[in-house]
Amino acid sequence: MKYLLVIAVVGFVLWLMFGRGRGREAAAPARRARGAAAPAQPQEMVECARCGVHLPADEALADVAGRRYCSEAHRLAGPR
Numbered sequence: 001m002k003y004l005l006v007i008a009v010v011g012f013v014l015w016l017m018f019g020r021g022r023g024r025e026a027a028a029p030a031r032r033a034r035g036a037a038a039p040a041q042p043q044e045m046v047e048c049a050r051c052g053v054h055l056p057a058d059e060a061l062a063d064v065a066g067r068r069y070c071s072e073a074h075r076l077a078g079p080r
Contacts, residue, residue, distance in 0.1 A: 043056045043057065043058065044056070044057040045057065046060050046068040047068070048060070048068065048069050048070040048074055049063075049067040049068060049069055049074075049078075049079040049080070050069055050070070050074035050075075050077055050078070050079060050080060051070065051074060053070050055070050061075045062075075063075055063078075067079055
């Protein structure tokens with residue numbers, strides 16, 4: 001009976017060391033090196049002249065005066 005307990009404890013320790021704990025840590029750098037994209041750069045945020053919502057500058061619509069809007073409907077409605 002005591003040998004069974006010793007085998008179980010040794011097996012559990014080996015499982016913690018090699019099976020569960022180190023497998024994830026060792027695989028993470030390999031996944032990153034294979035094809036993970038670099039973190040995105042921060043984008044300039046602008047405020048809609050109509051409703052005040054903030055959105056990325058490249059998604060905003062501008063009118064002839066240079067004011068930025070979140071949608072075509074707000075651009076047509078004009079500023080507040």
